[in-house]
Each structure stands twice: as structure tokens, then as C-alpha cells.
């Protein structure tokens with residue numbers, strides 16, 4: 001079964017407390033109206049976890065979470081977005097027009113939605129950190145292989161410190177990202193608090209992915225800029241990692257919140 005997670009709205013990205021989607025109680029049902037944007041797997045997924053305001057006066061504390069099945073009357077999808085990267089993954093809008101959901105489709109109590117969303121994002125961030133490690137690693141492997149074989153001025157380009165130091169920095173930051181991601185995964189697997197560590201892992205691993213994939217393109221020279229070369233794809237794919245599952249600025253807010261407690 002494919003699932004999707006519908007939190008983001010046009011006016012509510014990093015700040016989900018201002019979401020406009022509403023769920024109004026009507027007997028044993030809720031009537032959902034509103035929309036979501038950029039939702040991964042929208043259209044493909046069978047099941048959607050969506051977030052809506054059950055009390056508009058309470059901000060984040062007025063958000064509740066619901067399970068919504070594809071095919072429910074009033075539930076439809078907008079256009080597919082065209083993106084810079086991760087083109088194997090699809091995003092569309094979710095549209096809710098008087099969608100009627102039974103009360104038993106609510107997850108947790110009314111008002112638990114924000115907490116549920118943040119808990120899900122913590123786990124999701126671990127996956128994004130791992131994506132960062134993978135993208136950086138893949139691009140580095142390609143760049144290393146190319147650099148060892150590419151001869152200019154009568155010697156491999158790795159004979160230049162400018163290139164070998166770039167590769168050394170890549171290898172070091174990938175190793176650092178791997179370790180901090182594994183630490184967050186370890187804490188999660190032991191049921192220990194990991195919110196701060198996973199925010200750190202997402203921040204470090206995805207900033208590393210952006211830097212390493214950009215440097216990998218540089219190591220390839222002109223060939224790196226060509227679409228036929230995997231390095232450019234890694235670079236385009238890396239960018240989203242700094243944005244979704246909470247931007248890297250939001251990760252810094254999370255980390256600061258923990259260390260300034």
C-alpha cells in the first residue's frame with residue numbers, strides 16, 4: 001500500500017499553525033474543506049494522513065490528524081508539478097470539497113495533530129538525512145573515479161592539490177554525515193529521544209549532499225554539466241533535501257530550541 005502525508009498548504013509551509021483546511025464536526029462525521037500542496041505520492045497513494053483545523057481559534061493546538069482513503073467523494077487531486085530534480089517522485093495538490101469522514105478516521109484526540117505531524121517529521125528526517133548521505137556518496141564515487149583517470153597537463157588531475165583536497169573534504173564530510181545519521185538511527189531504534197540529533201543529522205547530511213554534489217560536477221569539468229552525466233542529476237536531486245521535511249533553517253530552529261532549553 002502506498003501512503004501520503006498531507007500537511008503543507010499555500011499559506012502554511014514552515015509555519016503549519018496557520019493552515020486553512022478545516023474539519024467541522026457534524027454528528028458522527030467531520031466535513032473537510034481546503035487543500036494541500038506539494039504532496040508526495042498524491043494520486044498514487046491509497047491512503048492519506050491529512051491535517052486540518054478542528055478549532056480555528058487555537059493555532060497549532062487546534063490541528064487534528066485524519067486518515068483519508070483515495071476515492072472518498074469530494075477528494076481530488078490537482079496538477080502534477082514539474083521539478084528541478086527527484087523526477088521519479090511525484091507531487092500534486094490535494095483538494096477537499098465537503099469530504100465527509102467518520103469520527104473513527106481521526107488519529108488521536110482532537111488537537112493532537114501538530115504533535116503527530118512533528119513526530120512523523122522526526123522519523124522522516126532520518127530518511128532524508130540518509131538520502132543526503134547516499135546522494136553525496138554516489139556523486140563522490142563518480143568524481144573520484146573520474147579524477148583518477150582524467151589527465152591534464154600530462155598528469156592525473158588528482159596530482160593537483162586543489163582537486164585532491166576537494167576529494168578529501170568530500171570524503172570527510174560524507175563520513176561525518178554517515179556517523180551523525182547512524183547516531184540518530186541508533187537513538188530511534190532504542191526508543192530514546194532523538195529529535196535534536198535527527199535535526200542535526202538532516203542539516204549536516206543534506207548540506208553535505210549539496211556541497212559534495214556541486215563539487216563533484218566541478219571535478220568533472222564540462223562533462224559534469226551534461227545531462228548524460230549522473231553528477232548533474234545528483235546535484236539537482238540534492239537541493240530538495242535542504243528544503244523538504246522541514247527546511248534546514250527550521251532544523252536550526254529545532255536544534256536551538258533544544259540547546260537553549
Ligand SMILES: Cc1cc2nc3c(=O)[nH]c(=O)nc-3n(C[C@H](O)[C@H](O)[C@H](O)COP(=O)(O)OP(=O)(O)OC[C@H]3O[C@@H](n4cnc5c(N)ncnc54)[C@H](O)[C@@H]3O)c2cc1C
Nearest residue numbers: 005006007008013014038039040243244245246247249250
Ligand atoms: C518535492 C517536494 C515534496 C514535498 N513533499 C511534501 C509532502 O509529501 N507532504 C507535505 O506536507 N509537504 C511536502 N512538501 C512541502 C515542504 O515540506 C515545504 O515546501 C517546506 O516545508 C517549506 O515550506 P514552504 O515551501 O512553504 O517554504 P516557506 O515556509 O515559505 O519558507 C521559505 C524560506 O523561508 C525560510 N523560513 C521560513 N520560516 C523561517 C524561520 N522561522 N526562520 C528562518 N527561516 C525561515 C525557509 O527556511 C525557506 O528558506 C514537499 C515539497 C517539495 C518541493
